[in-house]
Amino acid sequence: MCGRFFGSTLQPNCSVGMSKKKAIVIGAGIAGLGASVRLAVKGYDVSVYEKNDFFGGKLTSRNVNGFRFDYGPSIFTMPQNVTELFELAGKNxxxxxxxxxxxxxxHYFYEDGTRIKGCSDTTKFAESVAENTLDSKETVLKYLDKVKEINELTEDVFINRSLHKFKNFLNKETVKGVLNFGKIDAFNTMNEVNEKTFDDPKMVQFFNRYATYNGSNPYEAPGTLNVIQHYEINRGAYLPKGGMQQISRSVYELAVELGVEFHFGKKVDKIETSKSKVEAIVVEGERREADLFMSNMDVYYLYNQLLPQAKRPSKVLDQPKSGSALVFYWGINKSFDELTVHNILFAKNMETEYEAIFEKNNVCNDPTIYINITSKKCQGDAPEGGENWFTMINVPNNVGQDWDEIIARSRKNIIAKINRTLGTDIEPLIVAEDVMDPRGIDERYLSAFGSIYGNRFSSNFSAFFRHPNFSKEFKNLYFCGGTVHPGSSIPLSLKSAEIAVGMVE
Structure with missing residues (x-):
C-alpha cells in the first residue's frame, strides 16, 4: 500500500495505482534532511545527494583521542522545529x-573579575546582572519584554512565511507588524539600542554579542536583531542527549524509515535545465531526473558552479558575507567546576574586536572566547576526569589572509586569556587537539569564503536580500538552508525547509 494515514488525512501524491513523483535533494545538511522528511510525508520518492560521506552538514561530530566534539552548531533553541518533523510522520x-x-x-566572565550566571529563569538572570553590574533588575526584565514584543511583531512576517510572495503580506499579522514598525528598532543598530538601554558597558557588550549568532557586526546590524536574545534567554536553550549531532542523526534515521534514499560521496556536478524547469542533475557523468529539485547548497556555489546558465541574482549573491569561526577542539585532562556547558570570556575592548573582524579582515589579540563543553552533561564525550572543549573565536571570512599566522597567534592569545581568567595553566592539560578555520569550512561544507551564515545583516533591509525559497526562473526548483530565507541556525534552517516544501504544489 502506497498511502499513509496520519490522523484522518491521506497524504497527497501517493495513491493506489499511481506512481510516486520523484524529488531530488542536493545536500544532506539539517535543512536538506528536514526537507527530505517533509517531501516523503507528502508522498514523494526522495533521493538525497551529498558530496561528503556523512549527513548533517556542519551539524556533525568527530572523535579525537577519546574525546567527542560537535563540529559545528553548539547552541540549540526552538526544539519544536525538530520534534515537529516526527509528529508530521506520525512518530513519537x-x-x-x-x-x-x-x-x-x-557562564560569563569579564577580565576585571566580574562574573554573570545566565540562568534560564529570567528573573534570576536579571538579579545576577544587577548584583554584578551597574544595571538594575528592572532594566534587564524590561529589555527582555521588549525583545519578546519584537518577536511577536516580526516572527510571523519575517520567519514563518516567505518574504518573496506578495500574498504573504496580505494578512492581519503583516498589517499589525507594519502599524507597529517603529517598535522593532529597524532604524537603529543593535549597538545603538543597547547603548541607550544599559548604563554598564558590560551589558552593552553582553547583548551586542548576539549579532555574531548570524555572523554580523552589532555596529551595523539593525536593532531588530536583538530579537535573537529572546529565543535563547526568554525561551531557553537545550542540549540533546548524545550532543548536538543527535539532532541530525535522529532526522536522518526518520528520513530513512520514510524511504528516503541517501547517496553519500556523490557530488552534483551540474544542473540541467530547459527554458522554465530543471530536468536533471548530473552526478559522476550520469543524469538523475526528477519532478522536483530542492537545493540545500550554499546559493553562491549553486549559481557559480551548478547553474551558470541561470540568471545570476547578483543583489543576493554579492551582499557582504558573514563572519566565520576559528575553532580549537581541545581534549582537556582536567575538570573545571567554574565552567558549564556554554561559557563566554569577553574581550577587554568590544569595539576593537569588531573593527578587526569586519573592517580589517583580521583578528585582534584579545578576542572574546566561547567554550562549549558537552561532557558537562553527556557522559562519554570525554574520558573520566576530562572535558571536551570546543574553543571558538569569531573571525572574518576568508579573503586570502595568512591563516596559519592567525591560528598560531590566536592560539597563544586564547591560552593566555583562559589562564588569566581561570587562574590556571591550560596548555599542559591539552591532550587532544584539532582545528577548523574558514578555509576548512569552505572546503568541507562549500560555505562561500568560509562564511558560516551566508550573507550578514549589514543594513536595515538585509532580510530582504536573502535568496527566496523558490526559483523565479525554474518552476520546479526550491531552496532551503542557512543561505536562504529566513536565515542561518538550526531552527531557521529547518524553517526554510518548511517554507520551501510548503510551496510545492
Missing amino acids: PADYFEYTRLDPIF
Missing part, C-alpha cells in the same frame, strides 16, 4: 530524540 519524537533544558544557559 521521544523515541528518536531526547533533550534537556539547560540551567544555567551560560
